[in-house]
Amino acid sequence: MGASLKDVAQRAGVSVKTVSNVVNNYPHVTPAMRERVQQAIDELGYRPNLIARHLRKGRTGIIALAVPELGNPYFAELAGAVIDAAARHDYTVLLDHTGGRRENEILVSQGFRAHVIDGLILSPIELEAEDLLGRSEDAPLVLLGEREYEAPYDQIAIDNVAAARSAVRHLTGLGHRRIAFLGARRESARRPAHLRLRGWREELTAAGLPCDDSLVAATDGYGRVDGAAAMNAVLDRGERPDAVFAYNDLVALGAMRVLTERRLRVPQDVSVVGFDDIEEGRFSPVALTTVSPDKQAIARLAVQRVVARLAGTPGLEPEHIQPGYTLTVRESTARRT
Amino acid sequence: MGASLKDVAQRAGVSVKTVSNVVNNYPHVTPAMRERVQQAIDELGYRPNLIARHLRKGRTGIIALAVPELGNPYFAELAGAVIDAAARHDYTVLLDHTGGRRENEILVSQGFRAHVIDGLILSPIELEAEDLLGRSEDAPLVLLGEREYEAPYDQIAIDNVAAARSAVRHLTGLGHRRIAFLGARRESARRPAHLRLRGWREELTAAGLPCDDSLVAATDGYGRVDGAAAMNAVLDRGERPDAVFAYNDLVALGAMRVLTERRLRVPQDVSVVGFDDIEEGRFSPVALTTVSPDKQAIARLAVQRVVARLAGTPGLEPEHIQPGYTLTVRESTARRT
DNA sequence: CTGAAAGCGCTTACAG
DNA sequence: CTGAAAGCGCTTACAG
Structure with a gap:
């Protein structure tokens, strides 16, 4: 196993708190102290244990994205966009696929993976509004896709x-x-x-x-x-x-x-x-x-929404957000002859 | 937040340990006790905090899969197969894409996400064998794809x-x-x-x-x-x-x-x-x-390999495993005219 | 068969 | 600006 905060503190001859301060880039640490701690970190090859950090903070830095089928390029491309958007907020994406089956969608929405994910972006196919009613999970949920729900959740979908x-x-x-x-x-x-x-x-x-x-x-x-x-x-x-x-x-x-x-x-x-x-x-x-x-916009908005809720932004009503779309005309359509 | 083990213990009037025993399905718990605890669990809607469990056990139940590009259907299909294979071992998959860029591949292989993932399946494009040399990460690494490395890691690829x-x-x-x-x-x-x-x-x-x-x-x-x-x-x-x-x-x-x-x-x-x-x-x-x-085989073998190393199966030498392949003849080839 | 206690690796008030 | 201590929610020897 790698070194822990304690090991670093010991080696640098400081308290754990000080090491934590350095690791988290808190201000008010004298340069000399920072230097000393950093050296111990380097020598020990210390890397923070995110799991522990997140247990403490109640956050994991992971959001889940559940799509029907990765084999559908649309969802694969969308997943890529979500991963990138999440990375910009320092979030990691855990990917699930539901096969578009109601039972799986319920499972996912009810907080399968409870506690390991901070939030959830779900693109449902067969899920019903009633399935969302009893949702006890406190991880923010954002809905994607063609379905429209009478439910108090953010929904991102083009018109x-x-x-x-x-x-x-x-x-x-x-x-x-x-x-x-x-x-x-x-x-x-x-x-x-x-x-x-x-x-x-x-x-x-x-x-x-x-x-x-x-x-x-x-x-x-x-x-x-x-x-x-x-x-x-x-x-x-x-x-x-x-x-x-x-x-x-x-x-x-x-x-x-x-x-x-x-x-x-x-x-x-x-x-x-x-x-x-x-x-x-x-x-x-x-x-x-x-x-x-606009897949990029869909991904960006979905992630933003999850992040905003996680940050506890006040007064954030559930919204139906409609990103843009365009009609791209190529070769498969022509004037009737 | 949801209820914790302690809350359940309190409500059931037993010790934390007993609740843990019930949750983990340990034997040697009297049916009456199990009943009592289960009821408290149901009433409180208790769900175990995997993060905490895994901090303790040093495992998260998450393995990462890093592919070059999800937009390539091959990798999307493969990712789907890996997710399914992992689920059969009760593992969850965290998906990364590297864009096939060396820097990203190094980052991933060196344990970006350290501690949150138990193991890593990587399909490299530009990564060099030397990049793997200094790998200090102790999460098992399995390599996929066309590259062959002189490195002590499992590699799964067809011939x-x-x-x-x-x-x-x-x-x-x-x-x-x-x-x-x-x-x-x-x-x-x-x-x-x-x-x-x-x-x-x-x-x-x-x-x-x-x-x-x-x-x-x-x-x-x-x-x-x-x-x-x-x-x-x-x-x-x-x-x-x-x-x-x-x-x-x-x-x-x-x-x-x-x-x-x-x-x-x-x-x-x-x-x-x-x-x-x-x-x-x-x-x-x-x-x-x-x-x-054989994508299913590739996914299955890769996951099996990670799981086996995680289980500490003794005497597991790094191997190059070659799943099968077939030539599927369709319409795009014909005898020369 | 069940309980009390320590500890996984962090962060966070609280002191100083 | 830095330190000592508690605690996040679990599991695991160790007792009993």
């Missing part, structure tokens, strides 16, 4: 309805009229997250177009396979949409793959819009048009 | 040379003779990691083919942009390879994108093989042939 509408508007603006939506939750899933679906519906209605349910396909998850299955489902119904708006980029990518297989050209025959702006979409053979949430 | 050779052999077997290698490190980078490049060289030589340096392109990193740049570089030199072996899938994907832009068809004009088997490769419009390392 999903407006963002979805901007995507659909782009499509209608290009002359498309039969616009499929891929990635609705199955009826079986409780309280489906349909902000984006609602955006689709609202914008079509605003454009005076019908909302044809046979153009809506539910999926089990939000991966490439799900997008492929959904696209096949719509096509197998005999529908021939002239555009597709997908729940996210992964679903869009899966759909594009199917379109190509079935000899439909993107964008000449079918325009495709995704959501998330993952790097992969930029490099797909037909670069994907997509809604681009 | 990169053999795996690369199998990829190139697949290509030569299809009749290809001018096989480019994309993703060598630049000369400026110290001690380039060229196991895969070596595999390329060895296999070409074995097949009686020349190793044409103008078919080798260095990259700055290992992302899609780098693959695109490398492919352009080779093509701009006036070379027309009939196949491409890329350092990894991301580089391969970037290269495919460029090939398509430059009106070269994959696989009819150019066959492409990647490395990593990320999910994205399965869903690219031309599904990618790739070397598929």
Whole structure:
């Protein structure tokens, strides 16, 4: 084991308190004293034990980030941004993934890891507002993502309805009229997250177009396979949409793959819009048009919020904060021919 | 704050030790006593403070995983596997990313986070063997990835040379003779990691083919942009390879994108093989042939190794362990026409 | 089978 | 400006 404060104090011939003062850079330590202590520290290779420090202070310097699936590049990219944002506040990130399953999300929100984390950033999929009711955990919780909760917690999410509408508007603006939506939750899933679906519906209605349910396909998850299955489902119904708006980029990518297989050209025959702006979409053979949430801002705000609550900033009401987004137009959308 | 052991003891009218016994499920506690204590625990909503427990035991139950870049799906997928493997041993994973920069890798290996993590799994890019020499940290370190070190640490990596050779052999077997290698490190980078490049060289030589340096392109990193740049570089030199072996899938994907832009068809004009088997490769419009390392095994072995050292398993010599891999043939490779 | 006490490595009032 | 002491919440010999 390494040396402790006591060892250093002994070697330097001072009290533990003095060493602590030096280590923590407190003012009012004579340079000579500082020098002497520093030398003992160097000789012993002393490094403070954060665990002990934090036991004392009641803080660990660790915040947890729980996302559904790291295999989804959106969450991987977001996690990277959160790690960087946390580092700027001297916080370390402990990463969990829930698989988007309600039980795991409850477990995490209820303070699994109690005491080892100071705060929690959670991106839920199936979690219900009622699951949050009994939350006894005192670590600040910040919610991310498409779900909206009637609960007294900070929530950071772009305006999903407006963002979805901007995507659909782009499509209608290009002359498309039969616009499929891929990635609705199955009826079986409780309280489906349909902000984006609602955006689709609202914008079509605003454009005076019908909302044809046979153009809506539910999926089990939000991966490439799900997008492929959904696209096949719509096509197998005999529908021939002239555009597709997908729940996210992964679903869009899966759909594009199917379109190509079935000899439909993107964008000449079918325009495709995704959501998330993952790097992969930029490099797909037909670069994907997509809604681009400001991930850096999301990460920054989430961390800031946790840190502010931890610092006990007074008068901090739970807020729903909406970072910005843009519609990034690439090659997968074109004017209707 | 929540209740402590002492609070529970007080309420149950027993000693702290007895509560501890119940919490830790020690035998030799009368059912009646256990019942009584459990009730106090429930009433108070007591949850053990892991930090305190671990300060005492000198363990935190946290292992760190440091990868170059979470944005690379390979590492995101690997991280997911490590988290799951660790959970099976009741360990939690703290995730770091180094950006593949030597300074960060040194920092991490030298025990940044000292005392908060029990062990460390590191996937280095630029780290040198000498950087490991002075390592004073006593948390077990397991090394992952393509680099090989002359250092007394466990290293888990597939046989990169053999795996690369199998990829190139697949290509030569299809009749290809001018096989480019994309993703060598630049000369400026110290001690380039060229196991895969070596595999390329060895296999070409074995097949009686020349190793044409103008078919080798260095990259700055290992992302899609780098693959695109490398492919352009080779093509701009006036070379027309009939196949491409890329350092990894991301580089391969970037290269495919460029090939398509430059009106070269994959696989009819150019066959492409990647490395990593990320999910994205399965869903690219031309599904990618790739070397598929057993990520689950890598994660499992790495965690097992850390846990075994932590448990103080005697006689555990540092080992280089080579998990399995397979060559997964998809659509991006075809017989030379 | 249960209890009283020491100690893990720190920080923090409180003195001086 | 520095020191002696208590305590964060646990576990662990040591008694009984």
